[in-house]
Amino acid sequence: MSDTMLNDPTDPNPALNRRKLLLGGGLGALAVVAAACGGEEAAGPAGTGDTTTTAEGAAPGGDDVATAKLAASLEVLAVNTYDAALKAPLDYPEAVATFATTAKEHHQAALDAWNGLLTSLGEQEVTTPPSDLEMTVNTAFGEVTDVPGVAQLALMLEGIAADTYLGAISSIANPQALELATTIQPIDMQHVAVLRYVMGEYPVPDTFADTSDAYSG
Numbered sequence: 001m002s003d004t005m006l007n008d009p010t011d012p013n014p015a016l017n018r019r020k021l022l023l024g025g026g027l028g029a030l031a032v033v034a035a036a037c038g039g040e041e042a043a044g045p046a047g048t049g050d051t052t053t054t055a056e057g058a059a060p061g062g063d064d065v066a067t068a069k070l071a072a073s074l075e076v077l078a079v080n081t082y083d084a085a086l087k088a089p090l091d092y093p094e095a096v097a098t099f100a101t102t103a104k105e106h107h108q109a110a111l112d113a114w115n116g117l118l119t120s121l122g123e124q125e126v127t128t129p130p131s132d133l134e135m136t137v138n139t140a141f142g143e144v145t146d147v148p149g150v151a152q153l154a155l156m157l158e159g160i161a162a163d164t165y166l167g168a169i170s171s172i173a174n175p176q177a178l179e180l181a182t183t184i185q186p187i188d189m190q191h192v193a194v195l196r197y198v199m200g201e202y203p204v205p206d207t208f209a210d211t212s213d214a215y216s217g
Helices: 014-022 025-036 062-087 094-120 131-142 147-169 175-198
Strands: none
Touching (some): 062 131, 062 147
8 A cells, every 4th residue: 555656754654644645535534544543453344261372272362362353353344345346336357356356255264264263262253343444444435436446445454454464463372373364464465465556556565564554443
């Protein structure tokens, strides 16, 4: 979601300003929400008791369970958003439609994996996204009128997901949860690169990934 031509070395938050410039109307509101999510919990359209991880396969602690639920809720959001986009009456180029279908399948597989881990620990599956972000995304989606608008929204969501995973990785203790987070996050970054390219932006403008758009709810 970066554009090197828009970088200002004096700007303390260039990522936010680039998103504000790229996204208008309802999509701009989503950019503000994404920036406000930095350092807090995650979410997406349409806690347990403390335990300690001591060995492979051991139940994650309360924080790990919360992280798994948060990740699953973001995957629900992504699946719902791509599904709605594919059903929208828009004239998608074949390559874009193929990407949206593939990305939806990726997010569905990630959701299934997180829910598999949760149910193996006696937790219920996550089937809904966080309500606040869902509302914002649905409002923004209602203002989308063309394929570039859908791409902008997908780019924002993929960026939130990637940053949230990256931010969570350092605190995950459970090996299974850590493996999921570290193998899903790069795929989200690849989605970001494809979307940037489709929109005419340089696909990998940043030297290092960061957590500026991480969401924590």
